[in-house]
Amino acid sequence: ATPEKPKTRAPPPKQQQPHTPATHCTMGDVKKGAATFKKKCTQCHSVDPTAGNATGPNLYGIVGRQAGTVPGFAYTDANKTSGIIWTEDTLFEYLEAPKKYIKGTKMAFAGIKKPKERRDLVAFLKENS
Secondary structure, X not given: OOOOOXXXXXXXXXXXXXXXXXXOOOOOOHHHHHHHHHHHOOOOOOOOXXXXXXXXXXXXXXXXXXXXXXXXXXXXXXXXXXXXXXXHHHHHHHOOOHHHHOOOOOOOOOOOOOHHHHHHHHHHHHHOO
C-alpha cells in the first residue's frame, strides 16, 4: 500500500485592510492654492479668522466643518440639510462643479475643472482650517 499523502489546504484568505478613501489632495501646493483662492474666491469668501461673512461664508476652518453651519450666513436649505462634512475629498469633488454636488446651492461659481488646481486650493483651505 502506498502511504497516503497529506491533504493540502488552501492558505487562509488574506485579511482585508480597512477601506481608507483615496485622498485626492495629498500633493496640493499651498502657495499655488493661495494664488487660486485670491484669483477665484476672494470676490465672495475670506479665510481671515477675524473677518465676517461676505457674499459667501467665511471659509476659515472649513476642513472638518459641516456644510451650512457658519453662524450668520444665510444658507439655502440644500446646504443646511446636505449632511456634508467638508474634508479634503468632499471639497475636491465639490469644487469641480458646486451646483452639481449640492443641487440647490446659491453658490454662483462654475467650478474648477483642473484637478491639480483643485488639489492646490484644497491644500490652501486645509492650511487655513
